[in-house]
Amino acid sequence: MGAALPLGEPAPADGLLPPQAAVGAADRAFGVYVHVPFCRVRCGYCDFNTYTSDELRGARQADYASQAIDEIRMSRRVLEASEVVARPAETVFFGGGTPTLLPAHDLVAMLGAIRDEIGLADGAEVTTEANPDSVGPRELDELAAGGFTRVSFGMQSAVPHVLTALDRTHDPERVPQVVAWARDSGLDVSLDLIYGTPGESLDDWRRSLEHAIAQQPDHLSAYALIVEEGTKLARQIRRGELAEPSDDLEADMYELADELLAAGGYDWYEVSNWARGARHRSRHNLGYWRGDDWWGVGPGAHSHVGGVRWWNAKHPSAYAERLASGVSPAVGREVLDAATRETERVLLATRIHEGLEIASLQAGGRQAVAGLIADGLVDAKAALSGVLTLTRRGRLLADAVVRRLLDGEPVG
Incomplete structure (x- = not known):
C-alpha cells in the first residue's frame, strides 16, 4: 500500500x-x-x-x-x-x-x-x-x-x-x-x-x-x-x-x-x-x-512551493477524515535549507537534456567537468558552450556524475 x-x-x-x-x-x-x-x-x-x-x-x-x-x-x-x-x-x-x-x-x-x-x-x-x-x-x-x-x-x-x-x-x-x-x-x-x-x-x-x-x-x-x-x-x-x-x-x-x-x-x-x-x-x-512549484492533491500526495515540501495523510480514509473536519490533509513537511536546495538543483537539472549551466556550479563542480568529459560522461560540445549535458553513457551513470559535481567523488 x-x-x-x-x-x-x-x-x-x-x-x-x-x-x-x-x-x-x-x-x-x-x-x-x-x-x-x-x-x-x-x-x-x-x-x-x-x-x-x-x-x-x-x-x-x-x-x-x-x-x-x-x-x-x-x-x-x-x-x-x-x-x-x-x-x-x-x-x-x-x-x-x-x-x-x-x-x-x-x-x-x-x-x-x-x-x-x-x-x-x-x-x-x-x-x-x-x-x-x-x-x-x-x-x-x-x-x-x-x-x-x-x-x-x-x-x-x-x-x-x-x-x-x-x-x-x-x-x-x-x-x-x-x-x-x-x-x-x-x-x-x-x-x-x-x-x-x-x-x-x-x-x-x-x-x-x-x-x-x-x-x-x-x-x-x-x-x-x-x-x-x-x-x-x-x-x-x-x-x-x-x-x-x-x-x-x-x-x-x-x-x-x-x-x-x-x-x-x-x-x-x-x-x-x-x-x-x-x-x-x-x-x-x-x-x-526544474524545481518549479506544485500542489499535490490526494492521499499521500507530495507538494512543493519555494523549497517547502509537504505530504498528505496516506490512507484514503484518514485523508477524508481530515478534510471533513476542516483540517489540512497535510501531516508532515520539511523546509529545505540552502545546501539541500542546491544539491537537488544539481541532481534534477543534470537529468534533463537542456542541462545545467556550468557557471552555476561551485568551484569543485566546475573543476570536475573536464574529467567527466574525458570519461565520456558529459557532452564536450555542449560543455564548450557552457552547458553540462550527459552523454548516453553519462545517463547510465547519472547519479555518480552528480556526486562528482557535488563533492568530487570519482565516477566508477
Whole structure:
C-alpha cells in the first residue's frame, strides 16, 4: 500500500506555509498533481500509495472526487493566506493508481475545480494516466471535451510473459486500439514502458520497443524496474522464484531503447523520457526537474512551493477524515535549507537534456567537468558552450556524475 511517508516536522493543521514559500514565487511555474489512489488489482512490483477495493477500510471511490475538490478549494485559501502570489496552473497531471477507474465525469469535475479555484493558463497541459483496459472511446471523448489534452497509457511491455511477471492484466493487442481512440478524441498520447523484468530478454525488450514505436505516440517513457522491499516481486526474488534483475542487462536495454527511439524520431529530454519534438515533452514532469512549484492533491500526495515540501495523510480514509473536519490533509513537511536546495538543483537539472549551466556550479563542480568529459560522461560540445549535458553513457551513470559535481567523488 505504498512506501512510508518521509520523516519531517508536523504540518500545521491550517496548512499555512512559512514565509520562504512566497519568495520568488512569481518567477516559478505552478502545476497541480492529483493522486487517484485506486487500482483494480495490485501489480507485484508496485510500491505506490494505491489501494484495491478490499484495502479501503470504509473509504469509497464514489466519494473521492468531492474530497479532492475540497482540498483544491483549501489550496487556494492556503496559498492566499500564506501570501504566495497566485498563478494559474500551467500543467495538471492525474496519476495513481489508475485515475480512469473513476468515471470520466469525476475527473472532469476535479479539473473544473482546479480551473475555478486556481485557474488554468492558456494552453495548459492536462494529462491523465490510464491502463489500456480502463478506458474506451466514450471515456476518452468525455475527457477531451472536459479539457484534458493528453493521456499516458501504462503499456509496460508487449510480451505476454513479461506482463504476467508484472501482474499486468491488459492484452498487449489492446494498446493500438486505445492509442487510436485517443487520437480520434484529439488527445496527445504517451506510452510508459518498464524494462528489466525477471525473465525478460533483450529480444523481448526489443519487441516491446518496436511495438510501442509502431503506434507513433507523441511521447515515450522507459523506466528500469526497481525491486521495492515489501512488494510481492521482492518476496518472489527472495524465495528464488524469480531472478533478480541484472544491472548489465538493464544497461544494454537502456542503450537499445535510446538507439531505437532515436531512429524512430524521438529525442531524449530526460534520462527516462523521449518525445517526438520539443512540443511533446511532458511539461508537468519538466516542472519537477526544474524545481518549479506544485500542489499535490490526494492521499499521500507530495507538494512543493519555494523549497517547502509537504505530504498528505496516506490512507484514503484518514485523508477524508481530515478534510471533513476542516483540517489540512497535510501531516508532515520539511523546509529545505540552502545546501539541500542546491544539491537537488544539481541532481534534477543534470537529468534533463537542456542541462545545467556550468557557471552555476561551485568551484569543485566546475573543476570536475573536464574529467567527466574525458570519461565520456558529459557532452564536450555542449560543455564548450557552457552547458553540462550527459552523454548516453553519462545517463547510465547519472547519479555518480552528480556526486562528482557535488563533492568530487570519482565516477566508477
